[in-house]
Amino acid sequence: MLSVEQKLLKTRLNRRSKRAIIMTKLKTWVAAAAMLALSGAAQSALINRGGGMIYDTTANITWLADMNYAYTSGYAASGVAPGSTWDENTI
Numbered sequence: 001m002l003s004v005e006q007k008l009l010k011t012r013l014n015r016r017s018k019r020a021i022i023m024t025k026l027k028t029w030v031a032a033a034a035m036l037a038l039s040g041a042a043q044s045a046l047i048n049r050g051g052g053m054i055y056d057t058t059a060n061i062t063w064l065a066d067m068n069y070a071y072t073s074g075y076a077a078s079g080v081a082p083g084s085t086w087d088e089n090t091i
Contacts, residue, residue, distance in 0.1 A: 032048055043055055044058035044059070045057040048065075049062065052064060052065040053065065
């Protein structure tokens with residue numbers, strides 16, 4: 001059986017634990033709201049130039065529509081340039 005002092009201490013610890021949980025949840029929500037508020041919308045026009053080429057107006061570059069072009073064009077059976085290994089092509 002718990003004494004009155006032990007019961008009071010247990011009650012205080014439970015209240016502190018509940019407050020800590022509430023504060024942690026509140027901090028998480030505030031951080032998520034701040035990230036959402038500070039994130040901007042990215043806008044870029046993608047223009048199809050034909051022949052599998054896509055132009056990005058923001059980055060001012062042209063992309064290949066086919067990511068595996070080396071394989072589908074028949075240049076490389078594995079999709080990796082001849083004479084190189086997979087390790088040489090990674091960043």
